[in-house]
Amino acid sequence: xxxxxxxxxxxxxxxxxxxxxxxxxxxxxxxxxxxxxxxxxxxxxxxxxxxxxxxxxxxxxxxxxxxxxxxxxxxxxxxxxxxxxxxxxxxxxxxxxxxxxxxxx
Amino acid sequence: xxxxxxxxxxxxxxxxxxxxxxxxxxxxxxxxxxxxxxxxxxxxxxxxxxxxxxxxxxxxxxxxxxxxxxxxxxxxxxxxxxxxxxxxxxxxxxxxxxxxxxxxx
Numbered sequence: 001x002x003x004x005x006x007x008x009x010x011x012x013x014x015x016x017x018x019x020x021x022x023x024x025x026x027x028x029x030x031x032x033x034x035x036x037x038x039x040x041x042x043x044x045x046x047x048x049x050x051x052x053x054x055x056x057x058x059x060x061x062x063x064x065x066x067x068x069x070x071x072x073x074x075x076x077x078x079x080x081x082x083x084x085x086x087x088x089x090x091x092x093x094x095x096x097x098x099x100x101x102x103x104x105x
Numbered sequence: 106x107x108x109x110x111x112x113x114x115x116x117x118x119x120x121x122x123x124x125x126x127x128x129x130x131x132x133x134x135x136x137x138x139x140x141x142x143x144x145x146x147x148x149x150x151x152x153x154x155x156x157x158x159x160x161x162x163x164x165x166x167x168x169x170x171x172x173x174x175x176x177x178x179x180x181x182x183x184x185x186x187x188x189x190x191x192x193x194x195x196x197x198x199x200x201x202x203x204x205x206x207x208x209x210x
C-alpha cells in the first residue's frame with residue numbers, strides 16, 4: 001500500500017476569529033467521514049523559529065493511498081463545498097502532494 | 106511522546122543537475138545519523154495537480170520529539186554545514202514546523 005501526503009499551508013485573513021478557525025478545522029477534519037479515499041487528517045500551528053515560513057501559520061496534512069484518490073477528493077462535492085468556504089477565509093494558501101520516500105543508507 | 110514535524114519545501118535552481126539533487130537528498134537524509142534529536146527523514150517530489158504549489162517541486166519531512174530538538178538540529182554543526190551547501194542550490198525555500206494534532210469527532 002502506498003501513501004500520498006497532501007499538505008496545505010494556510011494563513012487566515014485577519015478578520016477571521018479563533019472560533020471561525022476552530023469550526024473550519026472541524027469541517028476539514030470531517031471530510032474524512034465523507035470522502036472515502038481520504039484516510040487521515042491532522043493539523044498544527046506553525047511553531048518554526050527559522051523565519052522561513054513565509055507568513056503561513058497553519059499546516060493541514062491528510063493522506064491518501066493514491067494520487068487518483070486525491071483527484072477523487074478534490075472533485076468530491078463535500079470537498080468542493082468545504083473548500084469554497086475555507087478558501088474564502090484565507091489570505092494565503094499553498095498545497096503540495098508527495099509520496100514520502102525514505103533514503104537507503 | 107510528542108512529535109514535531111519539520112517540513113521544508115524547495116525549488117532547486119535551474120542549473121542544479123539531477124545528480125546534484127540526488128546527492129543533496131542523501132546528504133539531508135544522512136543528518137539523521139549525526140543529529141540525535143532528528144528521528145526520521147522522508148522526501149518526495151510534488152505531484153499535486155491543483156496548481157497551488159507556488160513553484161515548489163520537492164518536499165522534505167523530518168520529525169523530532171520536541172521543538173527544543175529542532176533548535177538543537179538547526180544549530181548542530183552537521184546541519185549548519187549541510188544547510189550552507191543545500192540552501193545555495195535553491196531558488197525557493199519554505200520551512201514550517203508543527204505538532205500534528207488529530208481532531209476529535
